[in-house]
Amino acid sequence: MNEPVHTFRLATPDDAEALLKIYEPYIATTVTNETQVPALGEFRQRIVERDGAYPYIVCEEDGRPVGYAYGSRLFSRAAYAWSAELSVYFSTDHRGRGLGRAIYGKLFDLLALQGVRTVVGKVVCPNEKSDHLHEKMGFELVGTLRAASWKLGVWHDVHLWEKHIGDVEAEPAPLLRLSEVDSEKVCAILEA
Numbered sequence: 001m002n003e004p005v006h007t008f009r010l011a012t013p014d015d016a017e018a019l020l021k022i023y024e025p026y027i028a029t030t031v032t033n034e035t036q037v038p039a040l041g042e043f044r045q046r047i048v049e050r051d052g053a054y055p056y057i058v059c060e061e062d063g064r065p066v067g068y069a070y071g072s073r074l075f076s077r078a079a080y081a082w083s084a085e086l087s088v089y090f091s092t093d094h095r096g097r098g099l100g101r102a103i104y105g106k107l108f109d110l111l112a113l114q115g116v117r118t119v120v121g122k123v124v125c126p127n128e129k130s131d132h133l134h135e136k137m138g139f140e141l142v143g144t145l146r147a148a149s150w151k152l153g154v155w156h157d158v159h160l161w162e163k164h165i166g167d168v169e170a171e172p173a174p175l176l177r178l179s180e181v182d183s184e185k186v187c188a189i190l191e192a
C-alpha cells in the first residue's frame with residue numbers, strides 16, 4: 001500500500017464540519033476546557049474570525065482533513081499585538097506521527113512573517129502529548145496556573161508554554177494581517 005500523503009493549506013469556512021468532527025471527541029476530555037460541543041455555525045465563525053487575520057491551517061491526509069492548528073491574539077490590549085496563542089488538534093487516530101510538529105512549524109513560520117514575536121501554548125494537565133510537543137518544539141515552561149480549571153469532577157493545573165519566534169530585543173513593526181503577507185511566501189511555507 002502507498003504511504004499516505006500529508007498536505008497543508010489554509011482553512012476556509014467550508015471546512016467547519018470536518019474540523020468540528022476532529023475536535024468533538026476532545027470535548028468529553030480535559031484536553032480542552034470547552035464543555036459543550038459548539039454548534040456548527042459557532043465553529044464556522046471561529047474560522048471566519050481568523051480568515052485573513054491569523055493562520056488557520058488544515059492538515060489533510062490524501063485530501064481528507066485529519067488535523068488543524070491556528071493562531072489567535074493572546075490578549076486584546078494593543079500592546080499585546082505581537083503575542084499569539086496557539087491551538088492544535090489532530091484526529092485521535094492521527095496522533096503521534098510527527099504531524100503536530102509539522103503543523104506547528106508552519107504556524108510559527110506564518111506568524112513570524114506577520115511579525116509575531118512570542119507564541120504561547122496553554123496545556124490543561126495532564127496532557128503528556130501536548131507537553132511533549134511544546135517541549136520538543138523549543139518552548140519553555142514559564143509557569144503553571146494552579147487549579148485553573150474544573151472539569152470532569154477534578155481541578156486541573158494549566159501549563160503555560162512560551163517560545164520567541166522573533167527578535168524580542170528590537171522595536172517591532174506594526175503587526176500584519178496574514179492577508180497582507182506575500183502570498184507566495186505563505187504558499188511556500190504551507191507546501192514545504
Ligand SMILES: CC(C)(COP(=O)(O)OP(=O)(O)OC[C@H]1O[C@@H](n2cnc3c(N)ncnc32)[C@H](O)[C@@H]1OP(=O)(O)O)[C@@H](O)C(=O)NCCC(=O)NCCS
Nearest residue numbers: 088089090095096097098099100101123128129130132133
Ligand atoms: C498534542 C498533539 C497536537 C501533538 O501532535 P502529534 O502529531 O501527536 O505529535 P508528534 O507526533 O508531532 O510528536 C511531537 C513530539 O512529542 C513526542 N511525544 C508525543 N507524545 C509523547 C508521549 N506520550 N510521551 C513522550 N513523547 C511524546 C513525540 O515523540 C515527538 O517528539 P519527536 O519528534 O522528537 O519524536 C496531538 O497529539 C493531538 O492532537 N492531541 C489531542 C489534542 C491536543 O491535546 N491538543 C493540544 C491542546 S493544548
